[in-house]
Amino acid sequence: MATKMWLIIPAAGVGSRMQADRSKQYLLLNGRPIIEHTLERLAIALPYAEFVICLNPEDPYWPSVQRPEGITLREVSGGKERADSVLNGLKMIASQASEDDWVLVHDVARPCVRPSDITDLVMGLNDSDIGGILALPVADTMKRSHPDGSISETVDRTALWHALTPQMFRFGRLYQALEEGLAAGATITDEASALEWLGFCPQLIAGHRDNIKVTHPDDLAFAELFIRAQQEQSEADKTGSAL
Ligand SMILES: Nc1ccn([C@@H]2O[C@H](COP(=O)(O)OP(=O)(O)OP(=O)(O)O)[C@@H](O)[C@H]2O)c(=O)n1
Numbered sequence: 001m002a003t004k005m006w007l008i009i010p011a012a013g014v015g016s017r018m019q020a021d022r023s024k025q026y027l028l029l030n031g032r033p034i035i036e037h038t039l040e041r042l043a044i045a046l047p048y049a050e051f052v053i054c055l056n057p058e059d060p061y062w063p064s065v066q067r068p069e070g071i072t073l074r075e076v077s078g079g080k081e082r083a084d085s086v087l088n089g090l091k092m093i094a095s096q097a098s099e100d101d102w103v104l105v106h107d108v109a110r111p112c113v114r115p116s117d118i119t120d121l122v123m124g125l126n127d128s129d130i131g132g133i134l135a136l137p138v139a140d141t142m143k144r145s146h147p148d149g150s151i152s153e154t155v156d157r158t159a160l161w162h163a164l165t166p167q168m169f170r171f172g173r174l175y176q177a178l179e180e181g182l183a184a185g186a187t188i189t190d191e192a193s194a195l196e197w198l199g200f201c202p203q204l205i206a207g208h209r210d211n212i213k214v215t216h217p218d219d220l221a222f223a224e225l226f227i228r229a230q231q232e233q234s235e236a237d238k239t240g241s242a243l
């Protein structure tokens with residue numbers, strides 16, 4: 001039976017660290033809400049995927065969001081934490097998904113993701129049984145702190161990566177990992193950590209460092225800059241002019 005591709009977009013967060021007057025996914029970048037930038041890029045990369053967006057039931061802004069044309073988009077209520085929201089998305093599609101269907105999960109708060117990175121992830125994992133994630137090798141020296149803010153140790157950065165999204169796993173295994181891991185009280189901050197809790201070793205696929213998660217107020221300016229730079233590069237590529 002042909003497998004399907006599902007795309008779950010956790011968008012039920014309240015953005016407390018952003019300290020804004022609304023959830024951060026509705027703050028504007030270049031005049032458009034973050035959520036529209038994210039959906040637009042996901043639709044470019046994965047037009048054939050079945051989209052599932054996890055929303056806060058109290059979200060007053062979603063009805064006004066411009067959706068990409070031509071995609072299938074289901075809505076589901078988010079949960080207490082990000083992992084709960086993703087599990088709600090999996091529960092919604094359970095009756096229509098097969099065990100081996102691919103499920104990608106991408107934070108709505110990552111609007112600068114390059115469609116080419118998403119296609120690299122899909123191609124890079126096509127023959128994988130486990131799945132994997134977009135990630136970025138750490139380039140700085142990493143420190144761990146004492147409670148008073150002083151340095152307790154330098155953490156060896158060899159083979160240390162930043163986990164990004166999308167993350168891509170088979171439906172059956174992701175569902176099992178999240179359901180059992182959350183029930184067991186495991187700390188699950190991304191889909192890969194749930195698979196690791198089950199004992200699997202997901203693949204790391206290198207992405208670009210402009211795939212930032214908009215989390216704190218100063219991230220907005222970086223995201224705006226990255227989106228403008230990507231648009232300028234895209235125009236330059238079209239006209240063949242070197243930037
Ligand atoms: N219960 C939750 C919490 C978070 N998210 C989503 O998970 C992604 C990453 O979470 P984060 O950056 O932490 O977003 P918030 O939880 O909104 O931010 P904060 O922790 O500052 O409140 C975001 O796209 C957010 O909308 C979600 O769908 N459901």
Ligand SMILES: C[C@](O)(CO)[C@H](O)COP(=O)(O)O
Nearest residue numbers: 082107163164165189190213
């Ligand atoms: C999933 C994630 O974006 C990978 O880095 C990250 O774990 C989300 O963390 P958050 O605290 O829920 O933003």
